[in-house]
Amino acid sequence: MSMFHPLLTASQMRQLEQDRFRAGQSSLAAMEAAGRAVADEVLKRWSGQGQAVVLAGPGNNGGDGYVVARHLAEAGWSVLVGAWGDPNELRGDARTMRQRYGGEVVPLREGLDRVLHETVVVDALFGIGFARPVEDGLAARIRAACEQAGLVVAVDVPSGVDADSGRVVSDMVWADVTVTFGARKPAHALEPAHSRCGDVILVPIDLSPSADEVAHYGVTCQMVGTPRLPRPGPQDHKYSRGHVWVASGGPSSTGAARLAARAALRIGAGVVSIASPPSAVAINAAHVTAVMVKRAAGAEELAACLADERSSGMLIGPGFGIGERCRQAVLALLATGKPLVLDADALTSFEADPDALFQAIQGPVIMTPHEGEFRRLFAMVDASAGKLERVRAAARISGGIVLLKGPDTIVGTPDGQIYINCHATPELGTAGAGDVLAGTILGLIGQQRQLGLGAAEAAAVAAWLHGEAGRRIGPGLIAEDLPEAYPDILKAVAVRFTRRGVR
Known part of the structure; x- marks a missing residue:
């Protein structure tokens, strides 16, 4: 099915x-x-x-x-x-x-x-x-x-x-x-x-x-239904399940990166590392256990994290800081051609010059704006058009995958494919939930070989899983709760490997 x-x-x-x-x-x-x-x-x-x-x-x-x-x-x-x-x-x-x-x-x-x-x-x-x-x-x-x-x-x-x-x-x-x-x-x-x-x-x-x-x-338009995700097979190991990175901000804004990293790990990525500026290494290391922390002072060191052949992708933006430092880091990461998730500050930093971002996109890139970020980054798109038309236009113009967050989250690809997820809850309208979604996308991208999902499909499935977590938790939800709901959800949607294949 x-x-x-x-x-x-x-x-x-x-x-x-x-x-x-x-x-x-x-x-x-x-x-x-x-x-x-x-x-x-x-x-x-x-x-x-x-x-x-x-x-x-x-x-x-x-x-x-x-x-x-x-x-x-x-x-x-x-x-x-x-x-x-x-x-x-x-x-x-x-x-x-x-x-x-x-x-x-x-x-x-x-x-x-x-x-x-x-x-x-x-x-x-x-x-x-x-x-x-x-x-x-x-x-x-x-x-x-x-x-x-x-x-x-x-x-x-x-x-x-x-x-x-x-x-x-x-x-x-x-x-x-x-x-x-x-x-x-x-x-x-x-x-x-x-x-x-x-x-x-x-x-x-x-x-x-x-x-x-x-x-x-x-x-060209599809609705996201209940996913069926294969569990790891007997030959899988932590690196076959993906080594993904989250770029952290400075010492006063590290929480968003840790939320995203936790989500990526809980959703099944084999290895998750936080690439941290030197000033924030100690605070990040003090708050994580299974997530690793590595010093990365600037754009070149962030790009070097992705240069390792075992690295599957990186998320940059949540709590990173807006400005030239962020722009240079994003451009350096784009030059690697590795999969990227761009959220929050990574999008806002290019509002004044979106073409600089769009022209640098060459590998799989997923941008995850909310409505305000979308309108500012894609000011060239007719704001009066319907959501499907706006997302299609944004993906075509940018050359990247665009995930427009909302009660109906829409994922659009440069070739015009659309995925809609309406499996969500208003309780997800809380600080940090978007960081968790970005980390969830990253974690699924790290498992692309195992799961058999393209980048846009991974983003769409991540939106469903994120919505299901919100539905299960319900009133009182805070962002930290969401990754902890993932194990039970993954059990419910899992198919398993047998000697005859996946079932």
Whole structure:
């Protein structure tokens, strides 16, 4: 089972459906399967016979809604459909499903007025076909009805959000659960739409894209799912698992480097060393045990740390200090061609001259800005564009991998690939959590040979593991807690080596 799930845009999903239907697959059977899946989810989540108001739109999403209504009515529920527009004007499969339903159908506004506290609302208004804003008064009535309902189930995506960008076009539906078909859409992973989806249930209905179709339709966006990471094999040793370095700041700002180093070690790197300025060697050495400390006075000595053939990569930035010293160190490290993670001060030091950084990138480089750092370093990128477009542009311009931190962390590559991680928690909004994430990325990069992950994939998986640690710890979380959650998480996601290979 893949740890990365393709996210299809609305047009890619429509093309897939059209191609499948032209090849002989029944579109009517697909609509029946979709509506039945939504009805089954309602019945699973609501005990006993209930009351449902199905909000049915003027297209195929509305057709799904009529299937839901029929199945709920057959299960003994009290059901009515609130129709957007004249249901007699429906065409194709949606018209057929309207005729098969045969139950009560009222105008949309009347259906909204009949939503009570114990009503289940099924949002089958627009799905991925939503494009134009809804008049504010009607949008407010839909929102009020959904807020009053006992359960809200959205078909494909909650109405009001753009399926491709996750942008809220009209503030209407906050769902408790969203049932989608064939493949997830970007809105299921991107904020603010992600928060409006509730639990996302993917139902194949014989429309799941194959690997060949993913390539054929040009799908470049993937969501990070639960990883499956191999445990070390019998021939592994500490250096085969990676020797990674973290560059430390001066004596008053060493904590960030130690947080990152601890994370890299806990996530499985075989050897982790802190490259410390002479003035901070004693304080770093006094606070670490398994992490080693080496004196590195300046750019040349930092680069020499990476010159060792056993060195797998370095993180620089957290607590390092902003300015010319940092710029020279980053440029010297980039010249080695070894993998680098650039965070915090390593990014801020180039805000006035980002081209100097971008032109020096030649090996695998992962930049990990938060929104403020991103806007300052990538001031040339249109700030009004969507997050996916901004990250894609930044990666293309810089030639590096860009990880934009947030509730939906986005990883972009220079060739346009995107990974989205929405597996996180607001408790991660605490000092030092970003340093832990940077160290986690570094630790996975050190294990690339063992794990079989590219640099961008390692960054994306690190974001998931970091988010899982935050979820497990919960309220009261501080950054020091995060690496200590990694061993149990790694046990949960591990696959093991056998004589026949990995399992």
